[in-house]
Amino acid sequence: xxxxxxxxxxxxxxxxxxxxxxxxxxxxxxxxxxxxxxxxxxxxxxxxxxxxxxxxxxxxxxxxxxxxxxxxxxxxxxxxxxxxxxxxxxxxxxxxxxxxxxxxxxxxxxxxxxxxxxxxxxxxxxxxxxxxxxxxxxxxxxxxxxxxxxxxxxxxxxxxxxxxxxxxxxxxxxxxxxxxxxxxxxxxxxxxxxxxxxxxxxxxxxxxxxxxxxxxxxxxxxxxxxxxxxxxxxxxxxxxxxxxxxxxxxxxxxxxxxxxxxxxxxxxxxxxxxxxxxxxxxxxxxxxxxxxxxxxxxxxxxxxxxxxxxxxxxxxxxxxxxxxxxxxxxxxxxxxxxxxxxxxxxxxxxxxxxxxxxxxxxxxxxxxxxxxxxxxxxxxxxxxxxxxxxxxxxxxxxxxxxxxxxxxxxxxxxxxxxxxxxxxxxxxxxxxxxxxxxxxxxxxxxxxxxxxxxxxxxxxxxxxxxxxxxxxxxxxxx
Amino acid sequence: xxxxxxxxxxxxxxxxxxxxxxxxxxxxxxxxxxxxxxxxxxxxxxxxxxxxxxxxxxxxxxxxxxxxxxxxxxxxxxxxxxxxxxxxxxxxxxxxxxxxxxxxxxxxxxxxxxxxxxxxxxxxxxxxxxxxxxxxxxxxxxxxxxxxxxxxxxxxxxxxxxxxxxxxxxxxxxxxxxxxxxxxxxxxxxxxxxxxxxxxxxxxxxxxxxxxxxxxxxxxxxxxxxxxxxxxxxxxxxxxxxxxxxxxxxxxxxxxxxxxxxxxxxxxxxxxxxxxxxxxxxxxxxxx
Numbered sequence: 001x002x003x004x005x006x007x008x009x010x011x012x013x014x015x016x017x018x019x020x021x022x023x024x025x026x027x028x029x030x031x032x033x034x035x036x037x038x039x040x041x042x043x044x045x046x047x048x049x050x051x052x053x054x055x056x057x058x059x060x061x062x063x064x065x066x067x068x069x070x071x072x073x074x075x076x077x078x079x080x081x082x083x084x085x086x087x088x089x090x091x092x093x094x095x096x097x098x099x100x101x102x103x104x105x106x107x108x109x110x111x112x113x114x115x116x117x118x119x120x121x122x123x124x125x126x127x128x129x130x131x132x133x134x135x136x137x138x139x140x141x142x143x144x145x146x147x148x149x150x151x152x153x154x155x156x157x158x159x160x161x162x163x164x165x166x167x168x169x170x171x172x173x174x175x176x177x178x179x180x181x182x183x184x185x186x187x188x189x190x191x192x193x194x195x196x197x198x199x200x201x202x203x204x205x206x207x208x209x210x211x212x213x214x215x216x217x218x219x220x221x222x223x224x225x226x227x228x229x230x231x232x233x234x235x236x237x238x239x240x241x242x243x244x245x246x247x248x249x250x251x252x253x254x255x256x257x258x259x260x261x262x263x264x265x266x267x268x269x270x271x272x273x274x275x276x277x278x279x280x281x282x283x284x285x286x287x288x289x290x291x292x293x294x295x296x297x298x299x300x301x302x303x304x305x306x307x308x309x310x311x312x313x314x315x316x317x318x319x320x321x322x323x324x325x326x327x328x329x330x331x332x333x334x335x336x337x338x339x340x341x342x343x344x345x346x347x348x349x350x351x352x353x354x355x356x357x358x359x360x361x362x363x364x365x366x367x368x369x370x371x372x373x374x375x376x377x378x379x380x381x382x383x384x385x386x387x388x389x390x391x392x393x394x395x396x397x398x399x400x401x402x403x404x405x406x407x408x409x410x411x412x413x414x415x416x417x418x419x420x421x422x423x424x425x426x427x428x429x430x431x432x433x434x435x436x437x438x439x440x441x442x443x444x445x446x447x448x449x450x451x452x453x454x455x456x457x458x459x460x461x462x463x464x465x466x467x468x469x470x471x472x473x474x475x476x477x478x
Numbered sequence: 479x480x481x482x483x484x485x486x487x488x489x490x491x492x493x494x495x496x497x498x499x500x501x502x503x504x505x506x507x508x509x510x511x512x513x514x515x516x517x518x519x520x521x522x523x524x525x526x527x528x529x530x531x532x533x534x535x536x537x538x539x540x541x542x543x544x545x546x547x548x549x550x551x552x553x554x555x556x557x558x559x560x561x562x563x564x565x566x567x568x569x570x571x572x573x574x575x576x577x578x579x580x581x582x583x584x585x586x587x588x589x590x591x592x593x594x595x596x597x598x599x600x601x602x603x604x605x606x607x608x609x610x611x612x613x614x615x616x617x618x619x620x621x622x623x624x625x626x627x628x629x630x631x632x633x634x635x636x637x638x639x640x641x642x643x644x645x646x647x648x649x650x651x652x653x654x655x656x657x658x659x660x661x662x663x664x665x666x667x668x669x670x671x672x673x674x675x676x677x678x679x680x681x682x683x684x685x686x687x688x689x690x691x692x693x694x695x696x697x698x699x700x701x702x703x704x705x706x707x708x709x710x711x712x713x714x715x716x717x718x719x720x721x722x723x724x725x726x727x728x729x730x731x732x733x734x735x736x737x738x739x740x741x742x743x744x745x746x747x748x749x750x751x752x753x754x755x756x757x758x759x760x761x762x763x764x765x766x
Contacts, residue, residue: 126614142606142607142748144747237729240729241726241727241729242726244722244725244726244729245723245726245727248719248720248722248723248725248726249716249718249719249722249723251734256729258729428762432758432760435758437758438756438757438758438759439758439759439760439761440758440759440760440761441760441761442760442761442762443762443763444617444761444762444763447613447615447617447761449611449613449614449615449619451611451612451613451614451619452611452613452619452621452759452761453611453621453757453759454759455757457626457756458706458729459728459729461729462729462731462756464757466611467611467621468609469607469621469757477747477749
């Protein structure tokens, strides 16, 4: 049912200069890693983009020592206003080089260029800009007249929003006066390494930010290093539990931002077209590689057929393919491993008796792809209603009363986010009040802002990122 | 001096607003600071702990859903009833902790005042820890603190009343419900406090007090899937570490213990409440 064909509108990749190999960024310089290097691949084409150094325990130790030195000698004693100025510089540099970051992010991650351009990079810059202003106002965060930083922050981030997650971690840590050892995800290290260049251009003192690339072992070395004072992790609930266990008995502070299985609740009085746009944004944004994705659609029974029909019609117009094309709505799945996990859970969904629907159309031959998928006839006991798929897969369930909607929404080990669609204000506030979730989007979905605390209840982790509450995680009471 | 023979009390647990014996039938001898027999206290078991969690979960919806003003009044009422029992508390604290009558009374006074202090926090937390967020877009966006749920509280071993109040009152002020394991050797003020709770307006199940050994019961609470947080104050060293590891299995909110039991008379700040508070952020578009 296409009225007009879209002509391809590819973003040029000439703006980026991907080096054939990258080292670790330690103490202000790129240095060799001692581990066997990894290759980072464009998930849309299977093209090897670059070879990435892998940090060993010894490399991590070197980075932590550099961070400790910088904390003790430079960053800790620095005038808070000057720390703020460095962060303002970084924010501006991110804006100046925004196009470069967006293209690089899309190449390495597979997300549509429109999303990296309009969400990831501007959000990253905004986080630095916001936290820059906090650096000389820490006495107002509510931890006494002279709150103190923890010291060295060890931070491990995921592959779904590589630069944005870096910003969520690094900006508050530095604003509070900590120094950082950051471990990017193994499949998406490139924007973090470009960020290292930004730190150099900003003349950020060596050792304040250290970036150690690698896989799980490198991350573990960062988390478990005895001289790390504060651990921040975004990733799976399983790894989050391992981290919580590994730091037990230490004095390390911890924040965890983990998985989710958000309920997106559509009441019978919701404007259907608006809700459908929100449902699409909730589950297909970033290929569904979003911890707060609205992956469980709870529709009031009386409007189920209408909503599902409208949703399928809308999904039929989504364009899956080349992430560098500005017309693309859904890009590539980030890795073959993630694709295999999505396929496995979708297979289980079919085997358990849910009804699968996908739009017509072909997928590119090379790269990792998965069609936007809707399961109907899903019961709350199905794996696809309980497990985080972390892909473009929506499970549709129904409810009759607001109480049933709340009970079903809260019937999850997770509690990261939720959505409510209704025109009735008092109902929205009542349901929002009863949902056990850290972020509730009413008549919208997947909105983020540095001033707005983000994080989960229950096994979605603890601690918040963003706002005054998020900043407090990087400070100790005076 | 009367020659009347005293009527002694049977010391029991406090679970779901009632006073059961331990289902295990176990008791243990409690001695005063000089080693003289004082009482046979109930030694709570795993089953008692699980029953207490069920009671706490059952009470959570109503307690967390009450208005902050109402919760503040209910907690203030606890302080009022404590005041009437001050002499009994002072005797128990003096005997258990080996304090002079004056010092024991000072500890009781501080405990009552501490309860009043926390009662006043219920309707301030949202203003101090929440607020509106000036997001860069047409949205009304606000954040509010909400209670995490059921919190297991391993009460301090030394400070049997002031320490106990200093760990229980903050949990209740947040809107969480609590399962408390008392000081092992000094459980009497905890038992008396449960009688205070039972005769004030705190709904049954909101606070449950178990006498017994935190080393024995703590692990069941730390791994219990329906417990959302745990305060390790009454444990230390390897035990505390093991409990924290166990709590990681369900990602509980953990308030760690300190090497030495803290000075409970110090200004408590917010740090015994914030670990058991979640922040909920709500977004709504602004438009016509």
